[in-house]
Amino acid sequence: MSEIDIGRLGYLGLLLAALVIWMFMQQRGRMAQKLQQLAAWGLIFLAVIAAVGLWDDIRHTVSPQQSVFAEAGRIELPRAPDGHYYMTLQINDTPVRFVVDTGASGVVLTRQDAERIGIAAEDLAFHSSARTANGAVETAPVRLGTVTLGRFEDRNLPAFVNGGEMDNSLLGMSYLQRFDRLEISGGTMVLERR
Structure with a gap:
């Protein structure tokens, strides 16, 4: 306490x-x-x-969660009470909750999420940096073995681990561009992929 x-x-x-x-x-x-x-x-x-x-x-429990319509290749994300959209992906068979950030170029993990999916802190080399709204932060490039969402599976996805403090991992355009369509309408983000 x-x-x-x-x-x-x-x-x-x-x-x-x-x-x-x-x-x-x-x-x-x-x-x-x-x-x-x-x-x-x-x-x-x-x-x-x-x-x-x-x-x-x-x-x-009460708020709506993401819906994956595997056969139709469609994912629906409701807007959360804080105004953001959240998506949970299975990374190396571990669920990781991301803030969907169309303004971010890449996938950025918190140190805690990186450890949860099996990336050891001592293996991280913070030799790159990224510009954020709060200034520059050091990042460590990594590769994600498997990234799964419903029937969609991607392998060897490039990502970064943030060297600074971050509340949630960010899901940026390097992953989102794998979808054929991304639309926000009526408080729902819709992603479609074949």
Whole structure:
């Protein structure tokens, strides 16, 4: 648990304590009713804490996911609540979630995703660089053994590992250009490939 989480928990504890004290001060004579109200507020408090703690899991379960129509050679990606499009590819049989970035020329992995797919950190040579909105970053060129999406499989795909901090891996044009059609319409990105 980080210091920020401990601080938030402390704040919520103080808020609950203030609420309990206020409730007892307001209704000094009716102990059974106080306990009943205290139990109700306690359940509400626990429900809010559970919802906040599980929000990422709930959001990913409820939000629409990518759809792969293998026979038609079509992939549909819904726009996420943050306005981006995300695609999950199997790289060396490991699922990796990417932000689809038509402004990026290549595929760029975070260090964590690179390690997950079997690229050892000590094997990375950061001798190239890329320009980003936040300035220049060092990158290490790599090759991805197999990249699979539905029935589509590509081998030996060139990519880079970002030397800086990055929240998500980026799926740029070196992969997207393998599709015959890329269209954004009505909050859905459609990719088609034969």
